[in-house]
Structure formats: C-alpha cells, structure tokens
Amino acid sequence: MYFIEQFSNWKFYLVGAYPAGSMGGLLLNIVLAAIALSLSFFFAIILGCGRLSPKKYIRYPFGWFIDIVRSTPLLMIVFWFYFFLPYLLGEHVTVFGSAAFALVVYGASYQAEIVRAGILAVPRGQMEAALTVGLSKYQAMRYIIMPQAFKIMLPSFISFFVSLFKDTSIAYIIGVIELTQSGVIVSQRQPDRIYAAYLCVALGFWTVSYSISRFATSLEKRLGTIDLWRFSLVPGKR
C-alpha cells in the first residue's frame, strides 16, 4: 500500500496539471522535442544546402554559423536566448519559448550537418544525369537528389531525435516544469518520495527514448529493402 502511495502523483509526472492548469511533465518534453524537431528540420535543409553552395559568400557564413552553434554547449545557447531574446524582441518571452527557440537553433545546426552528409553521399552522377535530362538545378535537387539523400539521412535523423528529446531536459535549468523539474519538485516537497520521483523521471525518459531508438534499429534493418520513393516529395511519380 505504501509502495503504491509513493506513485500516487503519477499524473503530475505524465502531463503536469494539464487539463486544469498548465501543461507539464513528460508531455511537455515530447511537445518541446516535437516543436524543435519539426521547425529545425526546415532550417536544417536551408543551412545544409547553404553550406554546400558553390558561392563563397553564401557558404562561409552558413559554415561559420553551424560551427559556432555546434561548438557551444546547448545550455549556453539556452542562456543566450533566455537573456537576450527579450532585448531583441522587446517583450517578455516565456521560459518555454526561449527553451524552444534554443532547441530549434541547436537542432537546425546539428541536422544541417546530417543533411550535408546525406547530400554528399548521393553519387555525383545523379546530379549530372539530372542536369543532362534538362532539369533545372532546383528541380534536380528537389526531385532527384533530396529523395535519395533523405533515405540516407533517415537513421541519423532518428538517432538525433532521441538525443534532442533527452536534451529537452535542459529546460529544467531555466525553470520549465518538464519531467525533470516535476521530479525535483516532488522530491523537495515530499522527501520521503525521493526514490519514487527519480524513478519516475528515469522511467519516463527511458521509455520514450528506448522506443524511438528501437524504431530506428528496425527501420535501419528494413531500409535495405524498403522502397523509399514512396516517401518521396513527388506525388504520384515513381
């Protein structure tokens, strides 16, 4: 009975005070990771392509940006946004907003490298053939190179998603009430529940990351046979 009582606030870990109050707990981690991933994906494609541009004045700034963000700790990026976004925008930014912003910038520059590696891994002949057929450079990129590069990138993207999901725990430091914060709050208010609180935090992160990485391994195994043109950006064409 005592044991079950220890976990009586499982809902707080899972969704925070969600239906009645603000969202929190594991749900917030997932939302944060989903926002960061979906937004940063588009920026990553722009950054990655920009880094591969033949024009020096485009390639260098993009390269610098990616390298600088990649060699700064995520926590530092979070602080930059936390302190300086209000200066830039001139209005108050919530902790959730600044964490999301930082994760988008961080995710974009990490994924840009994945995009770049993926594009470079497509054989050169593909681009040459596409240009010979008479496609414009943009069309060749979009219909020939990207679908193939995407297939190569997919495993790295998923493992990056796991890493990004775990990194959402950093929002704890600036005070977002996500899963780690929920655990710490419970363990401080009810010290007798310290083990239960930390167990729940660990279990929450572990379950989600483990299932994503399991999915990634199964996908990697299947990738050899799967027809990825089905996922391509060309509707109806194979």
Add this chain to the structure above:
Amino acid sequence: MMVTGVKLTLLLLVTTTLISFFVGTVLAVMRVSSVKALRILGTLYVEICRNIPGLFWLLFFYFVFPELLPSEWGKALNTYEHYPVVAGILGLTVDNSSYVSDILRSGKLAIPDSQKEAAITLGLKPVQQWLYVMLPQMYRAVLPPLGTRMIHNFKNTSLCMAITATELTWATQQIESLTFRGIEATTIATVFYIIVSALMVAVVLGLEKYLKIDMTSITKSKA
C-alpha cells in the same frame, strides 16, 4: 570567478574524458565477450544509461546517491564541500561511458575476426589479445566518432551548474546575478567553449593523421 570556473571546467573535461574512456573500454569488451553474463550486464548498463539524459544522472548523483548510502556516509558526502564536483564527474562519466562503449563496439565489428584468431594462434592470453591486438585497432577505427563524443562530453560539463558545481557556466550566471554583466560573461564563456572545442577537433584530426596506416599496403600483402 571566471578563472576558477575555467579551471573547474577543464578539470571536469580531463577527468571525465579519462575515466569514461577507461570505463567505456571495459564495457565495450564486456559487451563483445564470450561470457554471456558479462554481455548481458554490459548491454543492460548501456541500454539504461544511454536512454536517460545526462542531466538526470547529475541530479541523481547529487541528490539521491547520498541517500542510498548508509546515513553516516551520506551525511559525510552532503557536507563535503567538493561533493558537487564529484557528483558531476560521476554523472558525466555514467552518461559518456555508455556512448564510448557503443562507439568502440562498432569499432570491434569493423575489425576482421582473423585478427583475433591470429592473436590466439600466437599464444597470447585474452588480456594480451585485447591490449595488444584488438584495442589499438579499435581505437584507430573509431577515432572520428570518439572525438566527436568527447567534444560533446566537454560541452555537457556545462550541465554541472545545475548541481552547483562552480564551473564556467555557473560563473557566468553568478556574474549575471551579482553585477548584471551577463552579456560580457556569457560572451567570454561562449568564446572559451568554442576555442576549446576547436582545439579538441584539431587534436583529433592530428591524431587521425598520426595514427593513419596505409591500408593499400596491407591489402596488397594479403593478396
């Protein structure tokens, strides 16, 4: 304050890199060993630690670990003034070593089995097989991802501010709250992180060049 922060950050970098390198190697050997119990143990450790954020391990070692110990020991740890640093080293090591072992394991898969068979044929003991034949080749094979991981670990040392270890990021926050000169302090810290990361990249690239072997000569002699 910045200087003590830099010192502690570098201390954390060096200690966690060395310890997690060692622990990661042991785990990798465990995970590919022929003893089933060791294999399961190693895999269990890696699967658990890799899927939980590093920040959790830091908080765990800082808040929960002293409670798990007998009460006198726990009290001694809680009153020990450098305990945040110790907890930081433990937490970062747990996080990093699982990644290191995973990287090394993939390095083992890249080495042909004939190497091990040759080592056995030469009459080397298991320890010697690993130390003199397998591990050097494994390290060489995985140098680029291992370097990336160590740089990632260096950046993760900034998380130790959450457990009040007085490292660089903590120092910038202190300066911000004491003097409101957060912009200057954060800029300096960011530049420091970028410089050290760049240095680590240079070291890894240098090592790669230094340890490179001419693969064509080997394949030729094989043929």
